[in-house]
Amino acid sequence: MNDVSLVSADSVPLEVVWRAFVDGFRDYVVPVELSFDEFEQVIADEKISLAASVVAVRDGVEPCGAAMLAIRTAESWCGGLGVVPSVRRTGLGRRMMLAIIKEARTRGVTRMRLECIDGNHAAWSLYEGIGFRPARRLEIFRGAATPRPDAWKAASIWPLGDPGLVWNRFAAYHPVPPAWQTDLPVLRRHNPQRLLGWAIGNTERPRSYVLFRAFGDLVRIVDSGSSVPEQAADHLAMLVAALVESNPRCNLIAHNLPVENSLNAVLRDAGVPVVLAQTELELRF
Ligand SMILES: CC(C)(COP(=O)(O)OP(=O)(O)OC[C@H]1O[C@@H](n2cnc3c(N)ncnc32)[C@H](O)[C@@H]1OP(=O)(O)O)[C@@H](O)C(=O)NCCC(=O)NCCS
Structure with missing residues (x-):
């Protein structure tokens, strides 16, 4: 044996x-x-x-x-x-x-916490048997976006060059906590010079923003947030439209977006396919 x-x-x-x-x-x-x-x-x-x-x-x-x-x-x-x-x-x-x-x-x-991809019955059964319970759904988006035409043109959108401006108030922009891999300690490991962004509102205190990295025609949204929950969806739709206009024909990627996150609904509305869905499970000690 x-x-x-x-x-x-x-x-x-x-x-x-x-x-x-x-x-x-x-x-x-x-x-x-x-x-x-x-x-x-x-x-x-x-x-x-x-x-x-x-x-x-x-x-x-x-x-x-x-x-x-x-x-x-x-x-x-x-x-x-x-x-x-x-x-x-x-x-x-x-x-x-x-x-x-x-x-x-x-x-x-x-x-x-951990994630279990839909269809991984072996892992699910193991986790459930130990006492992990489903907490929320996370989705991975990848594909072309077709935002509402000219959705952003009326808004005062400006390029966000310094992620520190929003990351210093991270919690205020994230009423829905991000998944582990897209939370602030991981984001801070990005080289800020490789990040691009668009923001709305006061240039000292943006109301909403998206931060992304471009790899040729792939654009990965690494973070987004809004400090005005009632306008988050509209703002993020405008910001995604600006992003697509500045990166025409790009495919967007966004990892592990909780379904409750406003960007999730915005990407769905813009037709970006969900390529993978998983459940976040948690065990409290
Ligand atoms: C999931 C994985 C880690 C399970 O490892 P394992 O050593 O085979 O699991 P164990 O023998 O300890 O089984 C523990 C429990 O898991 C569940 N389980 C494991 N394999 C299973 C299978 N093929 N079908 C259904 N249930 C299964 C059972 O509930 C089992 O308890 P039981 O033996 O009392 O019925 C293994 O299948 C694996 O490495 N898969 C590929 C990687 C992966 O999917 N990792 C998880 C990512 S979320």
């Missing part, structure tokens, strides 16, 4: 963690093709704690699974749980999840 032990992810070389992670995500609903450099970047951006994450090792040598845990004060987030196909259904996934929950508890964390 195989002997599988769990070790802390900071006790082995990062290449071993990466291999365990990538191999654990074989046959995933969405292909995970993450180079070592990209993996290292994700660890840093998403604040994954290697000390609190675990790697499963078979017969003392062979990495066969990983569970990654990110921590921010009392909040935690599982950034991936994967078991290599040959040892699935032997209880390893549950074992690793229970191990990172224990790590989170011992660090004073009171909540863990």
Whole structure:
């Protein structure tokens, strides 16, 4: 019988963690093709704690699974749980999840969140069995936008060059908290010089904004917000129209937008397809 032990992810070389992670995500609903450099970047951006994450090792040598845990004060987030196909259904996934929950508890964390893509019944059943409960829906948009023509022309829209202007009052612009990967600590890791933006309202205190990065004809909306909830939808529609006009024929990408987020409805109205939907689940300790 195989002997599988769990070790802390900071006790082995990062290449071993990466291999365990990538191999654990074989046959995933969405292909995970993450180079070592990209993996290292994700660890840093998403604040994954290697000390609190675990790697499963078979017969003392062979990495066969990983569970990654990110921590921010009392909040935690599982950034991936994967078991290599040959040892699935032997209880390893549950074992690793229970191990990172224990790590989170011992660090004073009171909540863990994670996402489960629609159709991943194996993972859903594992999480539910442990006590995770659905919290909200997150959607990923990708495709062409057809905003209302000239929707923005009457408004005083101006290019937002300094994201600090809005990120310094982040909570005021985000009545709906963002998903882990698009929350302020991750956003702050962007090179501000690569970010472009449009805003509405006072140039010292914008009322609403979108921030994005352009990669050729792909435009990724990295953040958006509004401090005026009753006008958020109108403002964001105008800002998206301005963005599309300044990047004609672009495909828009926006990751993990909660359905309650005003930009979500705006992108739907503009015809941008939802390419992936998932549920955010949470476990309160
Ligand atoms: C999801 C995954 C981590 C489960 O790992 P695992 O080691 O096979 O799971 P376990 O053996 O610990 O099973 C624990 C529970 O999960 C559920 N489960 C696991 N695999 C299942 C399957 N194929 N079908 C239905 N339920 C399943 C069951 O409720 C199971 O409890 P039970 O054995 O008492 O019935 C594994 O399938 C995997 O790595 N998949 C690819 C990556 C992935 O989807 N990760 C999750 C991202 S959200």
